[in-house]
Amino acid sequence: MKRILALCLFMVALGVTAQVSANRFFYELTYRPGVEVDSLHKTMTILDVTKDKSLYRDFLMVSQDSLLEVEMEKMRKSGTFKDLSKMFKTPKFSYKITKTYPSMDIRYTDQILQDVVGYEEKLKLDWKIQEEKSMIGEYSAQKATTQFGGRSWTAWFSTELPMPDGPYKFHGLPGLIVKISDSENHYSWELKGNKPVADFQEISYSEKMQKEFGGGRGETLMVERKRFEQMYEAYRKDPFGSIRSQLAQVPHDAKMPDGTSVAQMLKNQEEQLKKFLNENNNSIERSAPAKTKK
Template structure:
């Protein structure tokens, strides 16, 4: 993967400003997530992610697209589209002082569910140090979700947070990846945050077992509720035209995508779709 020189320069200069004059205000940290939806294939999906931190007490990690949608919902009541696969959703809300972490899932029917993350992060801080952009970083390891992760954190940024659920190190996490490189998070930009941070409501809380049942029911017939209403369904024909698909063919295509792209970040909660 090619390095983005512009982003490295951006981090270089921000590192000088941020570390010399830290201001207690909302901060926004942009990350690039590169992940493999299928570990047996070489294809990689790139997502632009944002970690918004409000008053050092609350942080929300989500895609830039989801952040825009949350803002639109707060202002107009209407948001943007949703991802059809649960395995591709990385929306996390952390209440930092209490170390409360919720993973948010939204269905194509706009239902919101949350899963409380109780798995403890037992960090091992290592003596190895390095440089990323202008930041002096230190290495740490942790096991989460059935994966072994290596992180690089910067103590000069006094924020004990990072991308996704990762937090608790004595400095911001600049980079973190699992040992198979199925998931790689890289910090790309730092900026002052918005005055108001809009984010999803908590929704209905689920256990992992209940989430498994939700996922299996959805997989069995992803469009069942839409078909039950009799409402017409249109899909893009690849040329920008809306066409009515063969529902059986389209449903089987969705099921195939879910089954083949089944590489969740919480590998210990992987669902065996049949």
């Protein structure tokens, strides 16, 4: 019964009824954040499926929207400033991945300090479908393997969910990927549930606020993948490097509306960002990208 319901939800998301614009699949991601870190971390990620494309991202990007919207409205009405950064958790993964249907062309975007930068690519994953089958959660699934990003991957896909899609960039199997992990167990995704989303928003409320008040580029800067990797590497080495000259112009005695020293706030933010980037250096893709489609 649950599998039938899941299929019905999928059909709804594909436009059988206009009341639902997306179907949200919840994937629990278990991962090893750093190459020198032994412990495994967990976070919830989502794959939002519409009739035209899918969007994969960290669930925290959207789960805190309602609370943020309420707090912003309180600030507008009272005319007072409140540092909301202390109330909200920062997503472990800031990138978003869009796959366009039916071509499955990929658009990858990420936050590089104040700017959103991205690239587009066409990936062809060379899947080897095995005879082995197993129950993964509620779904009857079949095994498949591939090589991607310098890692060996084992996936389990289910034709009960007839979509050639999955978490992150994974796609191309005759059914939704319900579980996938690399041979070293550094990264593992498992489907934990799904639900229809009637008010699907590709851009979260927090992202809209960032564009309005953050002083960033506003529009996404699309570059070649090689250029993106160069920009991200420079960002890892010196997170505030692109705005260093601007920071030098901030008066030493400048204060935030709540009385906090601007200089100290920026220093704290830079230190926290450096620490985060240093501790999260175990990339999913640690080699050249997979073959492009011909």
